[in-house]
Amino acid sequence: MKHFHILSVLVAATLTLSSLIACAPAASRRVSLTLWLDTNDKEMHFFKQLARQFEQEHPRLRLKLRFVSFENLKPRFQGQVGETREPDILYMMNDWVGELVEQNLLRPLSQTPQGLMPQALQSMRYGGNLYGAPFVLQTIGLVYNRDLIAKPPTDSNSLQALQAKQRPKDHYTLLYDQRNFYYHAPWFHACGGQIFDARGHLAIRPEPLLRSLSWARSLQRKGVVPQGASYSVMVNLFSAGQSDLMVTGPWSISLLEENQLSYGVAPLPRGDCPGTPKPFIGVKGFGINRLSDHHEEAEQVIAFLTSRKIQQQVLSELDNLPVRADVYQTRLKPAQQVFFSQLNQSVPMPNHPLMKYVWQEMNWLLGQVFDGQPIQPRMDEALERLYRQARRHEAA
Structure with missing residues (x-):
């Protein structure tokens, strides 16, 4: 009987402690x-x-x-x-x-x-x-190797003048992630382009897009930018001293410092359009x-x-x-x-839900352009799909 009493007390104490823990304030x-x-x-x-x-x-x-x-x-x-x-x-x-x-x-x-x-x-x-x-x-800017060039280019002419200098076969003038619209957008904006209007409606017009794409592809055809440049290729070649210039943002700076490169940062060079390049x-x-x-x-x-x-x-x-x-x-x-x-x-940078499709279609278009496809029909195709998505979104 005594053992039963002790056991009862222990069980009661355990239950009481459990209750206290369960009821303890969240704080x-x-x-x-x-x-x-x-x-x-x-x-x-x-x-x-x-x-x-x-x-x-x-x-x-x-x-x-x-x-x-x-x-x-x-x-x-x-x-x-x-x-x-x-x-x-x-x-x-x-x-x-x-x-x-x-x-x-x-x-x-x-x-x-x-x-x-x-x-x-x-x-x-x-x-x-x-x-x-x-x-x-x-945001992004023009990063240049101070050991290779003293003054960064400011426009297409100075870019091409830099390209005309004699250099090793595996050395490049300019590198950037060509197939990523984020890096192309500054020159699209310089040509008068915009993504959405003041009311939030899709507003990508063909003319500024065509002008910016034509200029970008001309850089590749003239050898200023190599074919197939991507972000990883860009940072690796620039860090190895195989490129004069690259277009990137602050997130790449630590890699340059790790490689002890002497670098500078300058505004983006102008393209063929009169406007100033405006990155996101x-x-x-x-x-x-x-x-x-x-x-x-x-x-x-x-x-x-x-x-x-x-x-x-x-x-x-x-x-x-x-x-x-x-x-x-x-x-x-x-x-x-x-x-x-x-x-x-x-x-x-817009935060509109359609941005997912803007990136998707514009990146596809850039890939087509830099693979040598005709610009106008591929641009029309991408814009048609994009505006179709916009109509669906507005109807939802």
Whole structure:
């Protein structure tokens, strides 16, 4: 009987303890959040350091990072979020916003982060709501090897003059990712082109597109740009000293510094159109998964990442441009200064849901053009498919 009494007391105590644990306030439990992002090696180290710093300042929260390649990040999120409910936070490009919102995958932020540039915040707005917190600005410029050329070209004539110089057979004048519309867009804009009008309707006109494509292909035919240039080919050849110039953004700078190259950054050279080349301004930032069970904690992470202290670290430790105006009181690195000044000659990257199809059709068209296909019929074909998608979207 005595043993039975002791056993009863132990069982009761265990049940009481279990009840206390189950009923413990949420504030006493440690919450784990997942952040999916794409980075280069330098940024990977930086974000790991930020995660440790965040956990020290927020001991109740744990921030788990998962690094995914850029080309797989969005499709993996779209494909797995319904099954795994992960990640809580997505490091995304602003041109994904409209598409992900219409797929009901993002949650609007409950508060607008303070101190961020208005144009950066606008890039993350869709349908009147803010769906992401900007983190860095991105654009492109002309990077040149100072050991090979003293002065970067400013137009087509100076590009061709550079090409006319005698050089080894495996040396190139200019490299850029030819089949990626992101890198072609500056000269499309210089010819008067635009993607959407002020009301958000597709507005790609054939004439500026044709003029920019004809000029780009002429560079390949004259040997200024080699056939088949891609991003990976570009950075490898430039890093090896086999190219005078390349078109890229701040994300490539760390690789040049690792290879101890003497480089400079300049504005993009003019093409055959009278306008100034205007690259896209892209914004990378953090969105919250609509299915996350920890959206309030996710907003704490976002507030930390967009704080002045962290944005100051972005400016001093990374090559990208922060989105807080108040950190630019610090002297910029020479490359950052050129990219920053290039923002004044740039076009905000649209976040319209149709951007997915714009990239798809324009990249296909560039591939056709640089493979030697006739420009006009291939352009008509791509635009017809694109406008068909636009009509479907407007009718939905």
